[in-house]
Amino acid sequence: MESIAKIIGQRVAFGALTLWIVSLIIFAGVQLLPGDIATELLGQSATPETVAALRKSLGLDIPAYLRYFDWLRSILQGNFGTALANGRDIAELIEPRLFNTLLLAASAAVISVPLALIGGIVSALYRNTFIDRAINVVTLASISFPEFFVAYILILFLAVNAGILPSLSDVDQSTSALGRLTAMALPALTLAVVVLAHMLRMTRTSIVNLLGNQYIETARLKGLPEWRVLVRHALPNALGPIATVIVLNLAYLITGVVVVEVVFVYPGLGQLIVDSVQKRDIPVVQACSLIFAATYVLLNLTADVLSIVMNPRLMRPK
């Protein structure tokens, strides 16, 4: 058990180190801006006075490493600074949007994870049959579709033609729970379709890979029926890989969420980052990137730890 704790400790430490380096990259990136950042940001409207004022507000008059530690300290205290575009507090700007984004991703996960597991197991159980081939073609197509293609097809059929669901998802604090649910239905469905295919294929692969093992043959030669071979002998060993697959796909959702939010005008973090990139509102972009990266690192770390915890060889040393 000691070695397990050590391995997990190493992973967590590496995750923390990664996050720190990410913060460095995000901070340093801005320093790489060609020319003077203040002039660059203000563009043609720059006058010496406005440039000087901006430099001061960005703290450009003190050395870079000091600025970095200041920045890092205030972020750890939950203070992300103010947006360039409208001077609003970034933390306040982000908070409701982060909630919206997490809610969207969670709903997509709730739809897709059970379907992917069932589909993956069915596909593995009936491998090389018609069912498996059909699933293969459908999922192969759906991983090839860009998110916005799936989104517009769903809009065309479910919103425009059938008129069941709204094609825009602009919710705010005043929206009722039911209203939120209907508004979120299409984006959640789009995301679910996109990650479902990935997850299903990877689940199938991790099970089928295991079926080549010799202990599966041993189980068959004991006279076990195929479903029991799968459930009792393949699945316990596949849990680790499958858990990893699920968590990695949740991490993938983080990326997918950006495009989907823009299509449906859903007020989440993704839309905020895209708007801010267009306006080159760098403090907001920095803050959003950091949050996205942190979530991503955390999910990857979870996947790592899960795969360690679910490995019987590591859990029960000699």
Add this chain to the structure above:
Amino acid sequence: MTFLHSPRVIRTGVSKFKSAPLSAKFGISIIILYMLTALFAPHLAPYGEAEIVATPFEPWSAQFWLGTDNLGRDMFTRLVFGARNTLGIALVTTVLAFSLGCSAGLAAATFGGWTDQLLSRLVDVLMSIPQLIFALLLLSIFGTSIPTLIVVIAVLDSTRVFRLTRAVAINVAVLDYVEAARLRGEGPIWIMTREILPNIAPTLIAEFGLRFCFVFLLISGLSFLGLGIQPPTADWGSMVRDSATLITYGDVTPLLPAGAIALLAVAINLVVDWFLHWASGLKED
């Protein structure tokens, strides 16, 4: 020598094509169709790439086959030029990503030790930021010109190429024939290019298809967000964005460029799927 061999290569190519399953034939045909469109775009398109030929959002007609876009440019013309721009940029990016990723991956596998450690940890960190977010961050810093786009995405994508190349190359690098070459006194260039590379080529070719697909989807996604290929250059992602409002009136025009992207991605995936199956010589069970 090469020209003597080429008829044979074409002949084996044709016979392989004949023996391929229907899905792969479909994929290959689509890819060839796209390539021809990209090559002969100026000859196929009835109007100029950025030429404003009518009022915005004209419906489909004999004159404007697929109508016009939000500025009154011919939709069909832009679709054809889009093949050239979108595919061309994605191809350049993928080639760049591969040159970077492959050479670093091969070096890491061949030298091992601290070279491997350094490169691998660097890639670990780069990969721990989601690619789209990283791209957004970098584009907000460096601006959204096409060369910036290509370099940023190529660098980010090369991390994936590196991981794969290193993983498959390490499997080969530990084999006895590579050790035999080391014991013979061969230099690292010989070991990388003569001993390892030929044996991982099939995997890399398949990966090239998948990476191209991914890059192409990423660029389209960025363009759709308005952060990729900038107007007036015709591009499928931004075409979807520009005509998106039509969908709420039940007009399928925005689905055309989106569908063009999806169709190519499906075609590539089908071909790669078949290629992997064929090259490994393994049945799935």
Add this chain to the structure above:
Amino acid sequence: MFSINRGDVDYEDLQLLKKLVHMNGDALVSVTGAKDSWPENRDTLLNIRNLRIEATVYPPGESPKSVILVDDVSLTLKRGRVLGLIGESGAGKSTIGLASMGYGRGGVKITGGEVILNDRDILKIGASGMRKLRGREVCYVAQSAAAAFNPAHRLMEQVVEAALLHGMATRAEAEKRAVALFKKLGLPDSETIGRRFPHQVSGGQLQRVMTAMALCSEPDLIVFDEPTTALDVTTQIEVLAAIRDAIRDTGVAAIYITHDLAVVAQVADEILVLRHGKLVERGMTQQIINHPHEQYTRALVSVHHIDHKQNDGGNAPVLSAKGLTAGYGDGAIKVLRDVSLDLHTGQTLAVVGESGSGKSTLARVITGLLPPLAGSIQFDGRQLPPLLGDRSKEDLRQLQMIYQMADVAMNPRQTVATIIGRPLEFYFEIRGAERDRRVAELLDKIEMGKDLANRYPAELSGGQKQRVCIARALAAKPNLIICDEVTSALDPLVANGILKLLLQLQRDEGVAYLFITHDLATVRSIADSISVMYRGQVVRYGPKGQVLSPPFDPYTELLLSSVPEMEIGWLDRAITSRRMESAGN
């Protein structure tokens, strides 16, 4: 002259008897009784008739095709008897063994014949009938128990699974039986070992647990598929004895599959010799070992008889290692401790030991892949730099290496000509037509045709591949070749050919061999001097005659007494003397 009633014997025995009697000359056998009173003798358990098995193969880059694995093989097995299936790789022995359970691996299909087990053709009972039979009437013991146990479940769970599945015992009964079997098979902690996970138990013990697993559901037949092949020779003898005693005591019938005639001679009542999926010869063990009829069987029996006179060269050593100590992880784990040895020009030094003895590490140290922590290597009278990167091209040329797995020792994307020609180019700058001529010369030396020059390794047989590797080493005109288990992966007859070739080349070229192996029979065949290694140290070293004659140190004695001999009753004698010795100590 005597007569036999057909009702009294079964068909195969009758044929055998006729043969034996005929051999002795004068006597004649007359057979009486109705023809239909046999062959279904009541005590026949398994009767395979005209079995034909095919497989679909998927060569890379080609369309799938069908190959015949087993062609027209028939056999019978009576209750409580042990039948040995013997043959080289590709003989179809495992395929036949699994066919007795109605099972085919991957794309393998039984396409003809009958498999009659307990008086019914199991090929006709359907999938569910087959499931009822597997694990109840027939059980299987695999070559690698480590891979055959599920890492996610405790051993006991897996041992009793079949008995519970087929409703043959309650859990308590089955577990009690399992513990008794663990004890019978000589497993330590028989009460508690079932609670462990597979990776917590050693390979030799796992193989015994697997045998217990097969015996637990009290089947009529157990198929043993090379159960001791993956084990070290000193472990093999114990496991072999345990399996043999368990078979005897429980009265179960067995099919024992192996490539080692000496092993099968210890356990089988009858032996079936197979080659390329066809039956070569069948007979009682005694007859096959002592009076083989077929030429192929005779070759198998006499495989290790190579005449090599010990060569006592008094000349200067080509390789001289002094006090070599090496390890991994900054010396935290030492796998080689203070090893010294000398190898003289044109001689063979055999380094023999079991897995973990450090013999392969020794090769890595000498080739410069693993610099030693202490000690030095003199090569051809000069000090050899410890690191590969610091050695001169001349040093590298004079020290060549041949590997165990010829498959992975050659780049699959290079032709034979490129593989053999590269050292010529690299060391001697020989190119073009001259290179081709030299390649042809080398191919001739290894007794292969010139036309093979343009082939790829995948198009060669196992023995041909190893010959090409030898030619590649020779091309550099070395003083010393390190041979790392070069015959271990080959079938005995092919291995024999390789050893003869190596000896011939040594006489012609005067090259010295450092011959690393775990196989004492090989050592006897080719060594001039021997170094016995155990746990990283040399425990015995000297000329062959001296090392292989008493008085022995305990380890060498154990090692020598563990090598199976082609002699019925060897196992009993070896085990008895070992038990007496450990009682005496």
